[in-house]
Amino acid sequence: MSVLIVDDEERDRLWLKGLLTSRLEGPLTIYEAHDGQEAVDAAMKYKPQLVFLDIKMPKLSGIKAAEQILSKLPETGVVILSNFSDEVYVRQLWKVVPPNGVFGYVLKNASDDQVAEAAKAVLSGDCWIHPGIARVIQRTQNRATNLTAAEYEALVCIALGLTDHEIATRLYLTEKAVQSRLKALYAKLGIPGRGESPDVDFNQRCRAVYLSNRRGLINQSELEEWESRLLASRTTAGS
Amino acid sequence: MSVLIVDDEERDRLWLKGLLTSRLEGPLTIYEAHDGQEAVDAAMKYKPQLVFLDIKMPKLSGIKAAEQILSKLPETGVVILSNFSDEVYVRQLWKVVPPNGVFGYVLKNASDDQVAEAAKAVLSGDCWIHPGIARVIQRTQNRATNLTAAEYEALVCIALGLTDHEIATRLYLTEKAVQSRLKALYAKLGIPGRGESPDVDFNQRCRAVYLSNRRGLINQSELEEWESRLLASRTTAGS
DNA sequence: GATAAATTCAGGGTTTTCCCTGAATTTGGG
DNA sequence: CCCAAATTCAGGGAAAACCCTGAATTTATC
Structure with missing residues (x-):
C-alpha cells in the first residue's frame, strides 16, 4: 500500500501521515510532496494507489495536479482536501475525474474518522464526498440552477469589475449578447429585477x-x- | 504561567497545546475553550496571562471575545490566530485593544518558531505582528488610503448589492450623499473613472x-x- | 434529422450609476 | 474661535445598466 500526501503546509502533512499510519492496516509507504508540480512528478515515479491533494498550493492547484495525474494514471484514487465547500472546485473536479474514476472530497475540518473512511472508500473503489457537499454536487447537476460556461464566464467578468462594453470586447461579442448572458445569470441566481422584490x-x-x-x-x-x-492577454496580444 | 487556548477546531487546539508546552519554560497551566462565549467565561474564571484566540468561531468571534475579555481584564495578553491577513480584522482589533494593551497577531500558517516567539513577546509586554501584516497595519493608519466609517459603511452596502436608493433609505441619507460617499471610496481605492484608464x-x-x-x-x-x-432591521423595525 | 434549449443580436425605452461644479454644514484640532 | 478637512446635498448631463419583445443561430439531445 502506498500513499502520496501533497500539501504545502507541514502541519497538515504531519497530521495526515499520523492519521493514515494508525488507521490503515497493512504495510504502508508514504510519499510526500509540497506543491502540485512535485505531486505530478512523484505520482509518475511511485505510482501510489492513493493521492491526497490539498487544493490551495503554489505552482499547481490540487485540481490541476489531479488532472495531470489522472490523465497518465487513471487508476489512481484521488482524495481532495479542501478548506471550503466551494462549488467552483467541485465543478472543476467533476470535469477532471474520468467517468469511472474514483475520488474523495474531504473538508479540512473533517474528523479523523471521516478522513480514514474516505481513504478506505476510495481504495476499495467507492467515491466519498463530505456530507454538506452533497448539496453542492446536486446543484452542479441541476439544469435550472447550474450555470453554463457562458454564464460563468460573464460572472467572472463582472466580479472583476469589467463593464458590459469591456466584456464584449474581450470575449468578441456584442454588448447585447453580454447583457443576454447576464440576464440569464441573474435569473438562475434568483435575483429579483427592478420592483420585483x-x-x-x-x-x-x-x-x-x-x-x-x-x-x-x-x-x-x-x-x-x-x-x-x-x-x-490584453497587454501581450494587445489588439 | 497560565494560558487559555480558544479554537473551535480540535486539531488546532492540540497543535497549539503541544507547541506551547514544549516551548514555554516553567510550569504551565493550559485551559481550553471552544467558542467566544466560553472564552469570555473561562477568562473571567481563570484570569490567564495569555489568551490565544481564533478569529472564526461560532457564537462570538475572536475579536469580540477579545473586546469583552480586555474590558474586564485589560492586563491580559491577547494573541489572535487568523487564517488571513484581512484588514477588517486588524482594524477591529486596533480599536478593541487598549492603547497600552499588548497583543499578537499570528497567521495560522506561521511556523512553530513564530508562534512561540509571539507568545513570549506578548508575555514580556511587547506586541508581535506577523510579518506581512505590517503592511496592512500601515495602511490602517494612513490617512489617504484608510477608509472612514462612512465610506466603509457604503462599501459594505454596495458589496451586498444594494442600490444607491436603498442605501440612502437605510442610512437616512439622500441619494446624492450616498453618491458622494461612493465617489470618495472609489478615489481611495484608486479606481479610475470613465475613460481615465x-x-x-x-x-x-x-x-x-x-x-x-x-x-x-x-x-x-x-x-x-x-x-x-x-x-x-428592515423586517423588525419596518419604516 | 427534428425538437428543444441555449445563445447571439437588434431596436427602443426606463432607471441607475457616474461625472462635474459648487455651496452649506458638520467635524476635529490648533 | 477659526481653519482645514470631511461630509452632505443640489442641479444637470452623459454613459452604462437593466427591461421588454422578438428573431436568427448555434448547440445539444433524442
Missing part, C-alpha cells in the same frame, strides 16, 4: 457577485487568477 | 467590491453578518 431593491450586478461568492461559485483566489490571465 | 474600463461599483476583497477590507463572512443585520 417586495422590500429590497438590488443592483443585480453586485448582488450576483455577492450571491455567487456566498454559494462558492466563485471565490477571491480564483478571481485573482482570472484577473491576471485576462489582463495579461 | 488607458486600457481597461471598469464598473466602479463592482471593481470596488473586488479590490476591497482583495485587500481584505471586507470578506464574505463579514458581509454575511452585515446582511443578516441589515435585512433583519
